[in-house]
Amino acid sequence: xxxxxxxxxxxxxxxxxxxxxxxxxxxxxxxxxxxxxxxxxxxxxxxxxxxxxxxxxxxxxxxxxxxxxxxxxxxxxxxxxxxxxxxxxxxxxxxxxxxxxxxxxxxxxxxxxxxxxxxxxxxxxxxxxxxxxxxxxxxxxxxxxxxxxxxxxxxxxxxxxxxxxxxxxxxxxxxxxxxxxxxxxxxxxxxxxxxxxxxxxxxxxxxxxxxxxxxxxxxxxxxxxxxxxxxxxxxxxxxxxxxxxxxxxxxxxxxxxxxxxxxxxxxxxxxxxxxxxxxxxxxxxxxxxxxxxxxxxxxxxxxxxxxxxxxxxxxxxxxxxxxxxxxxxxxxxxxxxxxxxxxxxxxxxxxxxxxxxxx
Numbered sequence: 001x002x003x004x005x006x007x008x009x010x011x012x013x014x015x016x017x018x019x020x021x022x023x024x025x026x027x028x029x030x031x032x033x034x035x036x037x038x039x040x041x042x043x044x045x046x047x048x049x050x051x052x053x054x055x056x057x058x059x060x061x062x063x064x065x066x067x068x069x070x071x072x073x074x075x076x077x078x079x080x081x082x083x084x085x086x087x088x089x090x091x092x093x094x095x096x097x098x099x100x101x102x103x104x105x106x107x108x109x110x111x112x113x114x115x116x117x118x119x120x121x122x123x124x125x126x127x128x129x130x131x132x133x134x135x136x137x138x139x140x141x142x143x144x145x146x147x148x149x150x151x152x153x154x155x156x157x158x159x160x161x162x163x164x165x166x167x168x169x170x171x172x173x174x175x176x177x178x179x180x181x182x183x184x185x186x187x188x189x190x191x192x193x194x195x196x197x198x199x200x201x202x203x204x205x206x207x208x209x210x211x212x213x214x215x216x217x218x219x220x221x222x223x224x225x226x227x228x229x230x231x232x233x234x235x236x237x238x239x240x241x242x243x244x245x246x247x248x249x250x251x252x253x254x255x256x257x258x259x260x261x262x263x264x265x266x267x268x269x270x271x272x273x274x275x276x277x278x279x280x281x282x283x284x285x286x287x288x289x290x291x292x293x294x295x296x297x298x299x300x301x302x303x304x305x306x307x308x309x310x311x312x313x314x315x316x317x318x319x320x321x322x323x324x325x326x327x328x329x330x331x332x333x334x335x336x337x338x339x340x341x342x343x344x345x346x347x348x349x350x351x352x353x354x355x356x357x358x359x
Contacts, residue, residue, distance in 0.1 A: 001355045002310045003075035003317055004347065005155070006324035006333060007110065008065075010079060010093045012056045017089060021118075021127050029053045032327045035282035038244045042290070044281055046327050049335040056093035059100055066105040068334070069324070072344040073351045076106030076155055077324060078164065083111065083141055085133040098148055108155040109148065110164035110198070113171060132171055138180045146188060157212075157318075160185075160194040164215060168197045168207050178210040196271065199264075206266055214266065215320050216273035219249075219291075222258050230257075244286055251277070251291045255302040263314055272314045274306045275322045276343060279330030290330075296339050300346035307354040321347075 011018075011028040018026040033053075035045045048054075054061040069077070079097075082089040097103055113132075118125030148154055149161035156162065168174055182192050195211040197203065200220040226234075230253065238245045263270040276299060281288035303321075310319045323331045335341045 001351060002307045002319050004073065004307075004319050004321050004351065005076045005078050005106075005108070006069065006074050007320065007322045007326070008077040008079045008107075008324045009326050010056055010090045012054060012325070013090075013092065015090060015092075017128070027055075028328050031282040035285075035328075038241055038246055038281060038288070038290070042279075042281075043330075043338060044279070046279075046282070046330055046332070047337040048327070049337055049340060052335075057096065059096055059103070062093065062097055062100075062103055065324070065334075066103055068344065070105065072333075072341075072348040074321075074324075074333075074347070075318075076108065078108050078110050078320065080112045080166075081109040081145075081163075083113075083144070084128055085131050085137050086140055087128070088144065089116075089128070094148070098151060101153075104153065106153055106155045108162050108164070109145070110166050112166045114167050130170070132173065132177075135176075135180060138177045139184065142181050142184045146184075149185070149190060149193070150188075157194045158191075160192045160212075161190065162194040162196060164196045164198055165208070165211070166198050167200070167202050168211070169203055174208050175210045178208065182210075199270075199273075205264060206268055211268065213269035213271060214264070215271040216263075217320070218258060218273040218275040218322055219254060219278055221273065222254065222261070225257050225261055226254075227257070230254075238287075244281075244288065246281070247287060247289045249278070249289065249291045251294045252298055252302070254291065255298075259302065259305050259309065269316070270314060271316050271318050271320055272306060272310050273320045273322065274303055276331050276333055280328065282328040282330070296342035296346050299343060300350050303347060304350035304354050307350055308358060311358060 009028065013027055014025060032046055037044045056062065079094055097107065113130055115130045116127040118127060154161050165174065178195055185193050196213045196215045197206055197208055197211045198217045199214050200217040201223050204224050206214055234247050234249060237248045277291055277294045279290045281290060307319060310316050325332050325334050333343050333347065335344065
């Protein structure tokens with residue numbers, strides 16, 4: 001069966017930096033709770049079932065997430081990892097995860113190697129800058145990650161712990177760092193590190209000579225492949241709402257582009273991606289990207305096809321699903337008040353049906 005790895009956001013707990021930048025008590029729930037509908041029928045705010053506004057510093061919350069993911073067929077989590085030349089952010093849930101072996105679930109990291117700004121994209125108001133450092137800094141970063149890499153739950157490909165680069169083009173010495181980490185891995189009893197580049201709105205092809213593979217991050221990557229009519233639709237329809245100017249997308253039409261696209265031609269492995277839904281109005285009150293006409297039934301239909309394509313088209317055992325708990329982006333599998341457990345049921349049913357049809 002295809003192994004679905006769900007992207008996991010750890011920003012559901014307070015940290016001093018977010019309290020300073022955004023106000024005391026800030027977590028991912030802060031913006032999620034206060035979001036308002038932009039137009040009639042706009043499903044906002046997104047609310048977890050039973051008002052489960054959890055705190056990821058609670059080990060029992062991590063256990064609950066893992067048991068839920070297991071029950072509905074998810075293979076593992078891909079946690080976002082934030083590291084800024086010697087400084088970690090949002091690291092505590094991952095350290096709790098590491099320290100508690102009874103949280104028995106495969107995991108890996110995606111290094112979100114971008115600068116944090118006042119707004120989520122393209123702002124000059126820098127909160128913390130990503131500078132990458134030099135050889136010594138790369139060593140420090142590696143040794144911070146080494147206990148995770150050596151953990152028996154950490155996801156390996158070709159017997160190497162895997163790590164995803166979120167934005168490779170931003171790091172001009174990434175190949176040198178890969179060499180550094182490869183040497184250090186072998187010195188510490190590992191066979192190496194399996195490096196995956198992220199294909200996204202920032203990148204359409206491999207930019208790293210030393211990487212092992214590529215991963216399609218959805219829906220970001222597919223914006224490069226939208227037909228002309230769709231681009232015009234996105235640009236014009238938002239003008240009906242002049243105060244917020246949302247960028248509206250058609251859920252099934254967008255998925256059709258994903259499902260009709262072949263992986264790029266490359267000698268590297270390409271791992272397919274998928275997404276649940278998208279509505280980041282909680283993060284971006286103006287120019288939010290919102291998908292229209294989403295239903296749990298449509299999600300099941302599209303994800304099932306992508307699971308089948310995972311084997312037949314990509315020859316891949318892994319499918320990276322965005323996301324497990326991106327609540328402020330309206331992109332999550334966790335149960336909410338509108339759909340209950342239907343999204344989790346959809347992924348489980350899609351996995352079983354896809355497997356049966358492939359036999």
